[in-house]
């Protein structure tokens with residue numbers, strides 16, 4: 001059976017002589033693994049659509065448990081990512097995160113849309129990477145069922161508490177902490193809290209268009225990343241690589 005669908009390449013693995021195994025997040029069929037024959041040879045016409053973080057229109061042939069790419073037309077290559085190692089590694093991390101949050105039995109086109117918007121923001125707009133990363137991480141978590149409770153302090157109800165409890169996903173004031181489970185809390189400025197509330201509720205097309213002063217941006221980034229790693233209870237090799245780049249002064 002032939003399947004025709006738009007898809008983003010979340011992962012690529014070299015396979016046999018000149019093939020690749022691609023993890024595709026599709027518009028219509030959720031996440032699929034497909035074999036792309038001969039795409040590592042220089043002359044392959046499928047080459048550009050079958051690289052990591054390319055978005056294209058794919059024709060797939062499904063035979064039993066095996067899926068093969070028969071046609072692939074590039075729709076968007078996010079060129080701005082490919083000339084900047086920081087951005088490319090951050091994009092790879094978001095793809096890895098997206099893959100980890102897809103469920104094999106579910107097709108959620110909004111996940112694909114979020115990743116495309118995030119890659120677009122990274123590659124084309126002059127958006128701070130810190131904000132794109134935090135917005136993508138937190139909204140992906142919301143989509144996957146890990147939305148934090150951000151209405152106010154979980155104990156007294158205060159509207160702008162200055163702590164975020166990362167294992168419980170709730171806000172609290174410093175003085176209210178003894179009423180919650182022990183565990184790590186991250187500091188939150190009012191600006192960072194407003195940003196978290198915005199990220200959880202904004203229409204997707206506006207998600208990457210907010211501004212934040214540097215101190216609040218750092219606070220947001222630290223709280224969201226720690227929340228994510230705590231909730232998912234795993235690490236991401238692409239995140240480690242991205243952070244190693246940011247720590248090493250280049251040149």
Ligand SMILES: [Zn+2]
Pocket residue numbers: 153154155156157158161172173175176
């Ligand atoms: Zn309180």
